[in-house]
């Protein structure tokens with residue numbers, strides 16, 4: 001069972017598993033919030049995939065579904081930092097309470113559980129060095145990252161106190177097809193496609209460690225099938241870039257003048273730099289990223305958004321109106 005399988009990473013993971021592992025049957029549990037779309041799973045064989053529309057916080061539904069499965073991979077979340085600064089409430093409910101509901105059902109039926117989390121639980125790093133490791137202290141900055149940190153802690157407690165068969169992974173920033181256009185890379189691509197100037201927060205010097213979404217999927221599968229119970233694995237592909245570098249690459253690839261963007265007010269509490277040391281995952285489980293050419297991955301992503309206007313067009317006005325309203329608040 002894959003929670004959040006109609007969202008960005010979840011849908012890419014489901015596609016990856018259906019394609020690479022013909023013996024696997026997948027049930028997706030997804031609430032289809034603003035971030036989830038049925039179309040993200042279109043074209044997959046119905047005899048191998050079932051979509052259940054529902055909430056991970058629904059105890060009866062989760063009990064019934066977990067009873068019938070042998071493993072849960074938990075992607076479902078409220079996932080956007082900017083939204084969490086406007087209204088933290090759904091982040092607490094879905095990311096913390098929802099995770100607890102899944103953990104209780106997995107405990108009851110002794111079901112293998114994999115928890116998908118983020119590097120943001122570790123806070124941020126200085127620009128001039130250091131990387132996150134599985135031993136880095138938890139230091140979340142935003143309501144989003146604090147809610148993910150809380151959910152990680154619940155998983156660790158369920159492993160230690162109840163012997164839950166669980167693993168955890170904390171991954172860096174993903175990019176690729178099906179990412180919601182509220183997020184940095186697809187927002188700027190679709191801005192350009194709509195004739196809107198891209199928007200860069202603050203100084204543009206904040207660094208993110210980019211990984212192509214299929215590399216994340218392969219790592220999660222590897223951890224689910226070969227990882228040691230109770231362990232945390234960090235997933236990253238040495239893809240550090242400043243936001244300004246990423247935006248310049250988008251502008252260049254899309255044939256725009258390199259200064260054709262706006263600087264806008266910074267995100268409150270904006271984490272400065274993330275960087276992942278993935279050596280444990282590479283050493284123990286032999287995982288290696290395959291899509292390490294960022295320019296190539298970015299080009300493929302731009303082409304995907306160019307060719308899938310119908311997928312994102314109806315969200316664009318709503319997303320931009322929400323951003324504009326926040327800026328006006330000052």
Ligand code: NAD
Nearest residue numbers: 004006007008009031032033035036055056076077079174
């Ligand atoms: P997303 O917002 O694109 O998708 C989230 C999905 O969860 C959506 O389909 C949504 O409908 C579903 N969902 C939300 N609340 C739900 C609920 N209460 N019950 C059932 N379904 C619900 O998110 P994403 O970017 O694909 O992230 C997936 C997971 O990966 C999250 O746990 C996130 O914290 C983690 N993660 C994301 C990144 C990244 O760069 N995007 C990096 C590291 C970790």
Ligand code: TDX
Nearest residue numbers: 079080081118120173182183184187199200201206243
């Ligand atoms: O318009 C923008 N301009 C801009 O400069 C937006 C939307 C973002 N930014 C900056 C903020 C960040 O430094 O770009 C960077 C990336 O922003 P997001 O796409 O919002 O991602 P981030 O906040 O880094 O979090 C992402 O990675 C970790 C995912 O959204 C999380 O779900 C994941 O846990």
